Amino acid sequence: MARGEGFRVLLHVLNGVMVVLALALASAAIWFFCQVYEFTSLRNSNHYLLDYKLYWPQAIPWIFLIVSVIVLCVTSCGFSGVKKSSRGLLTVYIICMSVVVLLLITAAVISLVFADNKSTDDFVKDTVWDVYFQAKTDNEVAASFGTIERKLHCCGADSPRDYKNWKAEFPMSCCDVYYHGFLDPTRPIIECEFTNKLANERYGCSTVAAQYARIAIKVMSAAAIFIAFIGLIAVAIAAGLYKALANKPPPMVVQYESESKKVLL
16 A cells, blocks of 8 residues: 555656646747747748748747647546545556657657758748838838847848948947846936947848747657656656555455354354
């Protein structure tokens, strides 16, 4: 019985850790989707009407989000199986968790092979350039692109020199070094002219966004592999609890007083 209780506690702890990590992975996937959408929503949709190519930076957040939801569903089955001491639910949990481990590893491998490469860089570069050209004639797109430049501390599509051909000076989004945080909200905005060294040394938004995308893909892939590792341990613990329940002695039948007297006679 002590061994079975130990398995129950361990399985509860592992399932709790997996729930937390799955929620974190789902949140990261949603955040990544929002960051990608912030760029893609500004591009010229007419350029992509007949393009049916799969863009992995747009598909990756959906992959990790779906896998995270599946992990949450399977862990709920594990919680129920432990609470009810049900061998049937534990069997379902072991099978489903084994499948989930394979899905997590597959999602990580797909992300690292198909997304963490030049295809992501090309997608980001094409999208940023399209948005950059839209910003020349559309003030709303220009304002949104300026917000992206402030957020990523970048300037232009490939480099700050992109503005040299059609602007006399850098836009404020390239020159704004205001700290957008809570440590020093009274810090003033520092303006800069075209020759300002800070703006000239900033990277283009395509380079910065591609690097951030690569980092996010690596982090989510690493998280998926870590969850898969915990899932393997949970499968082993669940198998141990299943055996402990199978070897559990049958409950003692309490005899009534009349039956006890008959046995004595």
